[in-house]
Amino acid sequence: xxxxxxxxxxxRIALTRILFVLVIVLFSLGRSWAADIVDVGxxxxxxxxxxxxxxxxxxxxxxxxxxxxxxxPILIADQPWEGxxxxxxxxxWDPQEGVYHxxxxxxxxxxxxxxxxxxxxxxxxxxxxxxxxVGPDGTKNNNIVLRGEGKFxxxxxxxxxxxxxxAQRRFLAVYIDNVPNLTEFAASSADGLHWTTEKxxxxxxxxxxxxxxxxxxxxxxxxxxxxxxxxxxxYRAIWRTExxxxxxxxxxxxxxxxLEDDDPDLEFYHACSHFLGSQSxxxxxxxxxYLFHTANKRGVRNDGVRLAGTVDxxxxxxxxxxxxxxxxxxxxxxxxxxxxxxxxQMNFVSPEIVVGDRMLFFYSGWKKEHGAKENKAAxxxxxxxxxxxxxxxxxxxxxxxxxxxxxxxxxxxxxNVESLGGELRIAVINESGESIRGYEAASCVPITTxxxxxxxxxxxxxxxxxxxxxxxxxxxxxxxxxxxxxxx
Numbered sequence: 001x002x003x004x005x006x007x008x009x010x011x012r013i014a015l016t017r018i019l020f021v022l023v024i025v026l027f028s029l030g031r032s033w034a035a036d037i038v039d040v041g042x043x044x045x046x047x048x049x050x051x052x053x054x055x056x057x058x059x060x061x062x063x064x065x066x067x068x069x070x071x072x073p074i075l076i077a078d079q080p081w082e083g084x085x086x087x088x089x090x091x092x093w094d095p096q097e098g099v100y101h102x103x104x105x106x107x108x109x110x111x112x113x114x115x116x117x118x119x120x121x122x123x124x125x126x127x128x129x130x131x132x133x134v135g136p137d138g139t140k141n142n143n144i145v146l147r148g149e150g151k152f153x154x155x156x157x158x159x160x161x162x163x164x165x166x167a168q169r170r171f172l173a174v175y176i177d178n179v180p181n182l183t184e185f186a187a188s189s190a191d192g193l194h195w196t197t198e199k200x201x202x203x204x205x206x207x208x209x210x211x212x213x214x215x216x217x218x219x220x221x222x223x224x225x226x227x228x229x230x231x232x233x234x235y236r237a238i239w240r241t242e243x244x245x246x247x248x249x250x251x252x253x254x255x256x257x258x259l260e261d262d263d264p265d266l267e268f269y270h271a272c273s274h275f276l277g278s279q280s281x282x283x284x285x286x287x288x289x290y291l292f293h294t295a296n297k298r299g300v301r302n303d304g305v306r307l308a309g310t311v312d313x314x315x316x317x318x319x320x321x322x323x324x325x326x327x328x329x330x331x332x333x334x335x336x337x338x339x340x341x342x343x344x345q346m347n348f349v350s351p352e353i354v355v356g357d358r359m360l361f362f363y364s365g366w367k368k369e370h371g372a373k374e375n376k377a378a379x380x381x382x383x384x385x386x387x388x389x390x391x392x393x394x395x396x397x398x399x400x401x402x403x404x405x406x407x408x409x410x411x412x413x414x415x416n417v418e419s420l421g422g423e424l425r426i427a428v429i430n431e432s433g434e435s436i437r438g439y440e441a442a443s444c445v446p447i448t449t450x451x452x453x454x455x456x457x458x459x460x461x462x463x464x465x466x467x468x469x470x471x472x473x474x475x476x477x478x479x480x481x482x483x484x485x486x487x488x
Contacts, residue, residue: 037470040406044282044416044486048317048327048390052406054472058399059392063315063328065335066349066361066382073342073365073378075104075125081113081135081142082106085377087364088348090158091122093355094192100353101192102362103145103173104379105154108136112152114175116145116193122353122360123381130193146195148177148185156184156220157275158192172246174201174220174275186246199247207241210250214320215277216242220249221287221324223270226257233304236267236292240322242277255324256289256316262329267292269311269370274351277321281352282484286389287316287324288333288349292370299371307371311346312336313363315389327390334382337365342378345369349382357452359384386452387416391481401475401482405431408471410487411464413456415447422479423448426456428463429472436466441476453486 038052045052047061077086085107092101102117102125113135117125133144147153156174164170169188173195176184184201205224224239238256243249256268269292273285290311299308315333318324327333337343343365353360361382368375392401417424423446428439438461445457456463475482 036405038404038406040487041409042486042488044387044484046282046284046387046389046484047392047401047482048284049319049325051319052403054402054404056392056399056401058394058396059401059477060395061328062391062393063331063333064384064388064391065331065333066359066384068337069123069381069383071341073380074123074362075102075117075379077106077376077378079127079142080137081108081144082115083108085375086379087366087377088154089350089362089364089379090155091350091353091360091362092158092160093353094160101158102379103155103158104364110151111136112154113144114146114153114155115143117143122355122362132193145193146173146175146187148175148179148197149183149200150177150179152176152178156222157272159275159279161188162276162278172275174246201247201249204241204249204252205239207249207252209252211242212251212253212322213242213277214322215280216244216321217277218243218246218275219273219277219321220275221255221271221273223268224254226254228258228264230264231304235306236269238268238271238289238324240324242321255322256326263293265294265296265306265309267294267306270348271316272351273318273321280319281354282387283319285318285321286352287318288351289314289316289326290348291332308369309371310336310369311348311366313347313349334361334363341365342367342376343380345372346377347380354386357386359386359388387484389483391418391483392475392477393481394477394479398476398478400477402429402433403473405470405472408463408466408469408487411462411467412488413463413473414453414486414488415456416452416483416485417447417454417480418450418483419448419477419480420450422477424478424480424482425476427474427476428466429474431470431472433472436471439466441474447480 087105090103100119106113117127119125127143131140133147135142158173161172168190171189171192173187186199187195187197189195219242225234226237240255241249241252269290271289273287294306294309313334315327316324334349346366349363366377425441425444427441443458447454
């Protein structure tokens with residue numbers, strides 16, 4: 001009898017423990033589902049990461065690839081001071097003047113010049129005679145726009161100053177020169193042509209420690225050396241620093257290095273993003289990461305540094321300029337051009353320029369690989385429709401995505417979608433994941449178009465009725481691609 005009672009007691013204790021664990025698990029699941037409210041507002045929401053995603057089933061995130069505007073470059077080396085190489089275009093759209101400004105490097109036998117071009121449409125470019133700096137022929141009859149202390153001055157970034165209170169500093173730039181080693185300089189200009197060097201900064205790759213701030217006024221990402229975990233040889237990685245005044249810099253740290261499952265011959269030749277912490281795109285900083293696919297049997301220096309290989313561009317993102325993530329590591333954002341073409345061995349894409357419903361990507365394309373003799377490079381243009389950096393689409397036929405909770409602050413829901421031959425339906429659900437009457441997916445008028453701003457409608461309900469409430473969106477995709485949404 002005592003034995004039976006003891007067994008019953010042990011079973012009760014065991015059952016109590018199991019129930020306790022279940023309660024904890026269910027409580028945790030409930031908390032994860034009822035997560036903090038995400039601030040959506042009226043800004044377009046891109047699905048480049050899981051920032052807004054609570055749950056997704058049957059979908060895959062795929063990096064989109066810009067379409068080349070032509071099979072030939074938009075700018076070639078056709079002037080005596082340009083040599084055979086045009087590279088690293090830094091382009092900005094100036095709404096005040098209605099023009100694109102381009103700053104690009106030219107490489108001659110013993111010098112690197114920073115030159116200037118301008119365009120009304122981004123495709124047809126003019127190289128104006130500036131009469132500012134003496135070129136290799138001893139005259140100023142050229143479009144050289146910037147000269148430094150040495151022979152290798154080249155712009156790292158040129159931007160429009162977000163602070164418009166000083167007309168003499170409407171344009172800001174960081175440029176580098178070899179004097180004799182890599183040195184960075186801060187400069188400003190009233191018109192983008194006549195530049196004043198404000199400070200000789202030094203080599204920012206030597207900056208370490210100090211302030212690290214989310215979305216600082218200025219930040220810089222560039223090449224730095226890291227060490228291979230296996231044999232200790234130096235390889236190229238990506239370094240970040242920041243500044244509040246463009247003159248004093250801090251917070252130097254590596255932000256992109258090789259991961260364990262990366263190709264051991266992969267290096268990160270360089271990277272670029274918009275120079276301003278405040279200049280995010282819909283809350284996201286897009287970075288363009290140059291993947292150096294090195295040769296390990298040739299072109300290797302005695303210290304292990306590799307010089308031979310091809311370069312193409314991958315996409316990376318950050319929401320704070322500190323933590324960077326490579327998007328879709330199995331797919332290039334911008335692959336190399338066809339074999340034998342002017343851009344078949346290397347490309348370096350510059351940050352996005354958004355004008356109207358197009359996103360423009362200027363890039364330098366190279367005919368031969370890194371380290372090759374007698375190389376040639378020119379500047380090309382590729383484009384994407386607005387917001388279409390990354391798609392969420394079914395792995396097979398269908399899939400779904402549910403957002404985190406957000407406050408609905410509008411009366412209209414617009415979707416960037418490609419669903420020709422398929423369809424997209426959207427349901428509005430409450431914080432607990434329950435359907436809201438009238439806003440079920442079955443009540444949604446199916447979207448079967450390719451549109452940047454397809455308006456979502458339900459047969460017997462208006463979104464206006466839910467304005468001001470906390471909701472989730474549930475996207476149901478059937479042979480469709482989802483890029484972004486916006487509540488207005």
